Amino acid sequence: MAIFVYAENINGIYKKAAFEAVSYAKSIAEKNGESVTAVSINPTDSSELLYKYGAEKVLNIKDEGLKNFSAKAYAQAMNEVAEGNIIVFPHTTDASSVAPMLAVMKDFSLITNALETPESLSPFQVKRRAFSGKGVMHAKADASGVIVTVSQNAFGVKENPVAGSEEVKDLAVTNEDTKVLSHEQSSGKLDLKEAEVVVSAGRGMKGPENWGMIEDLAATLGAATACSKPVSDIGWRPHSEHVGQTGKAISPNLYIAVGISGAIQHLAGVNSSKTIVVINNDAEAPFFKSADYGVVGDAFQIIPELNAKIKALKG
Numbered sequence: 001m002a003i004f005v006y007a008e009n010i011n012g013i014y015k016k017a018a019f020e021a022v023s024y025a026k027s028i029a030e031k032n033g034e035s036v037t038a039v040s041i042n043p044t045d046s047s048e049l050l051y052k053y054g055a056e057k058v059l060n061i062k063d064e065g066l067k068n069f070s071a072k073a074y075a076q077a078m079n080e081v082a083e084g085n086i087i088v089f090p091h092t093t094d095a096s097s098v099a100p101m102l103a104v105m106k107d108f109s110l111i112t113n114a115l116e117t118p119e120s121l122s123p124f125q126v127k128r129r130a131f132s133g134k135g136v137m138h139a140k141a142d143a144s145g146v147i148v149t150v151s152q153n154a155f156g157v158k159e160n161p162v163a164g165s166e167e168v169k170d171l172a173v174t175n176e177d178t179k180v181l182s183h184e185q186s187s188g189k190l191d192l193k194e195a196e197v198v199v200s201a202g203r204g205m206k207g208p209e210n211w212g213m214i215e216d217l218a219a220t221l222g223a224a225t226a227c228s229k230p231v232s233d234i235g236w237r238p239h240s241e242h243v244g245q246t247g248k249a250i251s252p253n254l255y256i257a258v259g260i261s262g263a264i265q266h267l268a269g270v271n272s273s274k275t276i277v278v279i280n281n282d283a284e285a286p287f288f289k290s291a292d293y294g295v296v297g298d299a300f301q302i303i304p305e306l307n308a309k310i311k312a313l314k315g
């Protein structure tokens with residue numbers, strides 16, 4: 001049997017999280033000698049991209065009815081094609097609403113936010129992120145099969161090229177539940193949840209007119225921009241940038257927090273970042289306790305200097 005993996009795409013283009021999920025599925029396949037079958041819904045990208053990370057087979061579902069996302073309809077589609085007893089999903093917003101529905105349909109265990117290759121496959125046991133990233137737990141599946149979602153940026157994208165083959169599946173899933181009212185998309189910008197580097201700023205920036213320096217630094221670093229909750233509540237930045245307990249949970253390799261105090265609700269969404277740099281003019285700001293590197297000083301002086309230094313380093 002194969003390890004099945006949901007390869008998420010946005011408007012047909014594979015997400016980085018899809019490559020990470022395929023890489024993760026491959027690491028399981030290497031343990032139990034099975035192959036990897038990636039399933040994608042209406043992709044336009046080439047399947048070659050998935051062979052590169054270890055998918056021996058790519059099942060492309062073609063279904064006009066699935067043009068608009070619906071967790072239930074996507075779970076039904078996965079239920080029709082995914083036959084294995086280990087099914088991997090990325091832990092993206094969409095996929096993490098499909099995975100539980102599929103688990104119910106198949107009567108499988110569901111383990112979310114896996115951090116590493118499973119410790120054992122029989123029973124399936126894996127380390128997962130718990131308590132908003134403040135802890136880890138060892139979760140064990142007790143059903144005949146398991147759906148596992150992979151915490152973004154935890155396992156990483158690992159090349160493992162194979163000679164793959166593609167099969168196109170025509171489905172006709174009923175998708176009556178979805179009515180698209182509006183579709184917000186940040187064009188040309190990095191997806192915050194996928195970004196390896198994030199430059200984030202808070203109320204310490206004093207006003208929206210000062211975000212130019214944050215955007216400049218982000219552009220130099222190839223980073224996405226984020227913000228604290230009050231900043232998006234006041235309307236200084238769009239809600240799509242709000243990170244934390246009530247915003248997006250992210251885990252980039254590098255999180256730079258500028259003028260953010262480090263309240264527990266903010267930390268809940270960012271403390272899984274691999275390296276945290278805090279820039280704050282108050283040496284007592286709580287964020288410094290969670291920082292790998294801290295700079296005490298005025299952001300208005302530090303950010304332009306930092307940007308200029310990085311630009312100079314990059315030549």
Ligand SMILES: Cc1cc2nc3c(=O)[nH]c(=O)nc-3n(C[C@H](O)[C@H](O)[C@H](O)COP(=O)(O)OP(=O)(O)OC[C@H]3O[C@@H](n4cnc5c(N)ncnc54)[C@H](O)[C@@H]3O)c2cc1C
Binds near residue numbers: 204258264265279297
């Ligand atoms: C139920 C609930 C859910 C919440 N969810 C979230 C959430 O998801 N995300 C979130 O972010 N918050 C959340 N909050 C709000 C949270 O408690 C904090 O109020 C918020 O994170 C503070 O935002 P801030 O750090 O931008 O602002 P402040 O707390 O005002 O901090 C501003 C910081 O900027 C520093 N500063 C000021 N001037 C400068 C300067 N010139 N240079 C450098 N530093 C400077 C200050 O020293 C200070 O530390 C939630 C609260 C509740 C009750």
